Amino acid sequence: MTDAIESAKRTAAQKAVKENFDPSATHVGIGSGTTIVYVVEAIKEASTNPAIRFVPTGYQSRQNIVQAGLTPIAFDSLPDHVMLDIAFDGADEVDEELNCIKGGGACLFQEKLVAERAKKFVCVADYRKMQPRLLTNWPTIPIEVAPIAVPTVLHSLRVLGSSDPKLRTTLLEKSGPLKTDQDFYIVDAPFQTLLTSGDVAAGKGKGDGTDGKWEVNNLAQAIKELTGVLEVGIFSGVNGIEAEALRKKDGSTKAFGGQKPIAVYFGMQDGSVEVRKANE
Numbered sequence: 714m715t716d717a718i719e720s721a722k723r724t725a726a727q728k729a730v731k732e733n734f735d736p737s738a739t740h741v742g743i744g745s746g747t748t749i750v751y752v753v754e755a756i757k758e759a760s761t762n763p764a765i766r767f768v769p770t771g772y773q774s775r776q777n778i779v780q781a782g783l784t785p786i787a788f789d790s791l792p793d794h795v796m797l798d799i800a801f802d803g804a805d806e807v808d809e810e811l812n813c814i815k816g817g818g819a820c821l822f823q824e825k826l827v828a829e830r831a832k833k834f835v836c837v838a839d840y841r842k843m844q845p846r847l848l849t850n851w852p853t854i855p856i857e858v859a860p861i862a863v864p865t866v867l868h869s870l871r872v873l874g875s876s877d878p879k880l881r882t883t884l885l886e887k888s889g890p891l892k893t894d895q896d897f898y899i900v901d902a903p904f905q906t907l908l909t910s911g912d913v914a915a916g917k918g919k920g921d922g923t924d925g926k927w928e929v930n931n932l933a934q935a936i937k938e939l940t941g942v943l944e945v946g947i948f949s950g951v952n953g954i955e956a957e958a959l960r961k962k963d964g965s966t967k968a969f970g971g972q973k974p975i976a977v978y979f980g981m982q983d984g985s986v987e988v989r990k991a992n993e
């Protein structure tokens with residue numbers, strides 16, 4: 714990893730925390746990956762509330778929290794009525810509508826639980842992740858699958874149009890499949906570059922996969938429906954603020970929800986930070 718990329722991540726993390734982290738927050742979600750380390754660093758400097766608790770999204774995330782001298786609280790210890798004030802995370806690729814691919818580091822299920830529990834979800838990434846459409850530069854959709862279901866899911870993914878879905882192995886291939894924090898496996902499925910909902914509205918395609926082209930939400934749903942799939946590494950749909958508005962409007966039965974970020978901070982090559990924000 715070059716210094717330029719690490720420096721881009723740090724600069725973006727600092728700006729994201731400065732503009733979104735309320736020092737009096739009580740519950741904060743912390744995602745996984747290499748970028749989130751800089752977010753934790755910035756939060757540690759900014760936080761003024763000794764009672765603040767941090768909800769991790771897996772083993773590495775919890776280690777980051779503890780090593781920074783902050784206090785973790787397990788997701789399943791949160792009282793029912795408690796929403797996270799905010800959650801921060803990284804992303805593997807982000808499109809113009811703020812849909813994200815996540816799971817490049819094998820964390821996605823707990824990340825989605827935490828993102829959906831947050832009033833606001835903010836992502837931080839470097840310039841390589843900023844793309845117009847998903848699957849432009851990042852090659853595959855990570856999917857968390859029950860080990861016994863892997864052959865069936867691989868077959869179903871091929872039927873959905875994925876040319877060569879693969880079970881992810883550890884770096885040392887002979888050690889076998891890589892295991893997630895849930896002791897599940899990860900399948901990486903390539904598809905053609907995804908359409909946004911805006912593309913479909915503009916008549917650029919049906920997005921139902923029949924011509925090989927999927928719209929983001931349709932593909933996420935089709936994969937999630939496969940038996941054996943625990944979660945899919947597409948974060949799409951509505952964001953936390955939109956989810957809250959929906960709940961107020963129609964008394965939605967979904968207690969939590971909103972997996973899209975309200976903003977993504979990209980550290981650029983020239984040292985600047987570009988921000989993509991949801992329409993407010």
Ligand SMILES: O=C[C@H](O)[C@H](O)[C@H](O)COP(=O)(O)O
Pocket residue numbers: 744745746747748749802803804805815816817818819820821824
């Ligand atoms: O599985 C890993 C997570 O989804 C990460 O947040 C994502 O891969 C981005 O990681 P990084 O910050 O290392 O690029």
